[in-house]
Amino acid sequence: INNPKGLQMWILGWQADYPDPQDWLSTFFSKGAADNLINYGQNNNSYAAQQVAVQKQLDQADVDQDPANRLKSYADAEQKIVNDVGWIPLYQSALNYLQNPKIANYAKSYADPQNTIEPMDWANIFVTA
Secondary structure (H helix, E strand, O other): OOOOOOOOOOOOOOOOOOOOHHHHHHHHHOOOOOOOOOOOOOOOOOOHHHHHHHHHHHHHHHHOOOHHHHHHHHHHHHHHHHHOOOOOOOOOOOOOOOOOOOEEOOOOOOEOOOOOEOHHHHHHOEEOO
């Protein structure tokens, strides 16, 4: 609105550092976050106060020691960000893989959403004859 240079658009390429909602939400929407490139909660729109409340919710979830409560707080904050159209994904990648049947105890359940395997889980994965 009232932008003499026309529509503004940003494209951000990013890959998660670790599989946790904090890395997806606080990284982009917390107050003062380096990747808060859209100034979420740091603007003069009519719902900026609501966005600031979401930022405070993210700050609390970041330090919450109760895993269930923490995830619930992140899910609630994420829905509010979605309702604000905080970002619009342009695409989502998929992972395809072929597994040798001789690999024992490796199941997709071992891998997290980033397709990483916890170091301690490797002790249970081996090649059979």
